[in-house]
Amino acid sequence: MSPRVRLAALLAAPVVWLVVAYLGALATLFVSAFWTVNGFTGATVKRFSLGNFETILREDVYRTVTLRSVGVAAAVTVLCAVLALPMAYFMAKVASARARPWLVIAVLTPLWASYLVKAYAWRVLLANGGPLDTLLGGPGRGPGYGLPAVVLVLAYLWLPYMILPVYAGLERLPDSVLEASADLGARGWRTFRAITVPLIVPSIVAGAVFTFSLSLGDYITVQIVGGKTQLIGNLVYANVGAANNLPFAAALATIPVLIMVIYLVAVRRSGALEEL
Amino acid sequence: MRLTLRVVMALGLAFIYVPLLLVLVNSVNGDRTFAWPPRDITTRWWAAAWANDGARQALITSVQAALGATAIALVLGSLVAFAVHRFAFFGRDTLSLLIVLPIALPGIVTGIALDSAWRSVMGELGIGKGLFSVVVGHATFCVVTIYNNVLARLRRTGTSLEEASADLGAKPWQTFRYVTFPLLRSALLAGGLLSFALSFDEIIVTTFTAGPGVTTLPIWIFTNLFRPNQAPVVNVVAAVLIVLSVVPVWLAQRLAGPAAGAGRTGH
Incomplete structure (x- = not known):
């Protein structure tokens, strides 16, 4: 067999699946964002129109929800990075060689526990008069359901996705680099800030792909602990389901896609995607 | 400090x-x-959960969907990994980006895209949404886990062993059977485990691709989450899933030592 034939044989099925089916589906979705729905009959009008995007740009509610979603995703990412950095640093550079694999397991085991189970656990924890309220001194004293709860629970859910790449990055970082910094007179904190953090930026960016994207599209956790809070995902979901306006849902869905594509293309050069 | x-x-x-x-x-x-x-x-709630037909049926559906999706992902992911490792071709970088796309994009986008595509293409052929559409949806985002694991293994082992096998007169399928596959086995297992877990846990894509009457465990939990009188049973199901989540870690550890227990994002 010639190499060309072998390559074709290897790629035929995956390309049909991922390029034709999946990319095709995404493309169709994007095209349908320019269609509209007849208000009386509910039938889809397949004629090019910018109406959906005009509505999104004109009405305050969509701008507010988009900004809120990006804000939540950014807050979750920052919270995860802030928590993951010291934990991963401890695991990779401070803990004894014997404790290290066990710490990795301890951090990663919850990843295998169900997403819903974890969100549910927080619903119980945050309930009015629940354990967190009791701990803080009575019903209504804890954060309760709402926007802060959404950020907290999403950060909880995606934290291991940040710890893992950062830990891997730190493990690859030779100790000699840190020792050189110390020999040149830098204190622990200075070395951490000036040497360690810049060198593991690609790992943090790789972790942020997960934390940011997973938060941006979430609408389940919001329903479980968010009270009346709405994110882009909730609006898309409402337009697919209750409102039965797929074109408008598609137009709304292009917002997170656009944000993610910009993000992915921007970070591809940094080599962060290799660390996923 | x-x-x-x-x-x-x-x-x-x-x-x-x-x-x-x-x-x-x-x-x-x-x-x-x-x-x-x-x-x-x-132990009342444990007994009630055990007797709950809905939960049990949902568990079976979830296992079926995860097995199906993992099987497809194993084939597709390995094929792409081999192509990317062994050949230089036009669009190789784009392809590796495309494989990450289904998990990098928000689940709801993949969900509604697959839903409307299924309705307009498969619906026309008379194939409605059911368990199969869930398997297809899950396989789409599971491919990356296999791809990453297999590609990493291929890069580490190189091609010299296969060349040696060919030099010693092995036919291509013999080389695959006795050299390539054994080298890949643990990578396939790690990727497969990960893929199974991803599929087993998925709710967003499932919501959009499941046919009527197809209830996976996450969907069952979600629909019962807001019913106060179901709370104890939901809690037991949740507890079971927490206990079960130790299994893949234990399995991965037994297979390849503690470090391998780590790879959920496929190192």
Whole structure:
């Protein structure tokens, strides 16, 4: 067999699946964002129109929800990075060689526990008069359901996705680099800030792909602990389901896609995607 | 510095585990509304959950979907990994980006895209949504886990062993059977485990691709989450899933040593 034939044989099925089916589906979705729905009959009008995007740009509610979603995703990412950095640093550079694999397991085991189970656990924890309220001194004293709860629970859910790449990055970082910094007179904190953090930026960016994207599209956790809070995902979901306006849902869905594509293309050069 | 890090690590682990422990304790909490702290201990809810047909059926559906999706992902992911490793071709970088796309994009986007595509293409052919459409949806985002694991293994082992095998006169399928496959086996297993877990846990794409009457375990939990009288049973199901989540870690550890227990994002 010639190499060309072998390559074709290897790629035929995956390309049909991922390029034709999946990319095709995404493309169709994007095209349908320019269609509209007849208000009386509910039938889809397949004629090019910018109406959906005009509505999104004109009405305050969509701008507010988009900004809120990006804000939540950014807050979750920052919270995860802030928590993951010291934990991963401890695991990779401070803990004894014997404790290290066990710490990795301890951090990663919850990843295998169900997403819903974890969100549910927080619903119980945050309930009015629940354990967190009791701990803080009575019903209504804890954060309760709402926007802060959404950020907290999403950060909880995606934290291991940040710890893992950062830990891997730190493990690859030779100790000699840190020792050189110390020999040149830098204190622990200075070395951490000036040497360690810049060198593991690609790992943090790789972790942020997960934390940011997973938060941006979430609408389940919001329903479980968010009270009346709405994110882009909730609006898309409402337009697919209750409102039965797929074109408008598609137009709304292009917002997170656009944000993610910009993000992915921007970070591809940094080599962060290799660390996923 | 070291002490601070130690404290942060301990607090971080507490943050990770306290909510899960709470679910485990509540599964034997005698009070229907999980009054805290629990006053009496009961196994009533475990018995009720065991007898719950909906939960049991949902578990079976989830296992079927995860097995199907993993099987497809194993084939597709390995094929792409081989193509990317062994050949230089036009669009190779784009292809590796495309494979990440289904998990990098928000689940709801993949969900509605697959839903409307299925309705307009497969619907025309008379194939409605059912368990099969769930398998197709899950396989799409599971491919990346296999691809990453297999590609990493191929890069590490190189092609010299296969060349040696060919030099010694092995036919291509013999080389695959006795050299390539054994080298890949643990990578396939790690990727497969990950893919199974991703599929088993998925709810968003599932919501959009499941046909009527197809209820996976996550969907079952979600629909029963807001029903107060179902709370104890939901809590037991949650507790079971927490206990079960130790299994893949244990399995991965037994297969390849502690470090391999780590790879959920496929190192």
